[in-house]
Amino acid sequence: MRFASIGSGSRGNATLISHKDTTLLVDCGFSARETEKRLQQLKFDANKLTAILVTHEHADHINGVRVLARKYKLPVYATAGTAGCLAEDVTELVSKFNCHEAFAVHDIEVQPFPVPHDAREPSQFVFHDGQHKLGLLTDVGSITPVIEEHLTACDALLLEANHDMDMLDQGEYPDHLKYRVAGRLGHLNNVQSAKLLEKIDTSRLQHIVAMHLSEKNNSPNIVSPLFAQALNCDQSWIAIAQQTLGFDWRELTNG
């Protein structure tokens, strides 16, 4: 399995998960044109996409879904709650999934799981290629036993580190937004994510990427040492997904 991101953060998210001839685009928070441009930067042809998976209906995750899905005739996988928020003219392309049941999209098995976030029926995913397990977790206000159960023993982990609590507290966001972001249905702060890393089995990890960093309320300089401490590893090993270019292709290997 290999994976990449064309951007991560509150101004747009989209992650690529690829195995053999199957490539899934998880969320599409950029316009279709911007998505095509960013895919080209990763040397990936949009015609080779297999499907779009949607985690939830917030604009930074669905902005380009409608136009991209229609243009490339891509199936769109979403929970019933999320699907109900998508534009009517994509409904013929939508496959609804139960967020407690695994399903396959060609060569990739997808295990969704429900997460606490202020959307209709948000879910996040674990991907299997028969050998490796990749976990994706962003847009989550609090860690649940279900999340821990699904993300344990991953070979790669793409994990939200949205904000530093002090930066959010002292920052320029209006109070209602501070409460939303920090709340149980908001976004993970750095300490919550580091604690998750300490709790689950990370002995198989080949890649760790911090995702969905707030540009105003966080900094890679805070996330990297915190994650490195939680994983007892060198800081240089912690990757940080950018809003502008996400991160380049990474690959899971044997042995």
Ligand SMILES: [Zn+2]
């Ligand atoms: Zn988001």
Ligand SMILES: [Zn+2]
């Ligand atoms: Zn969200």
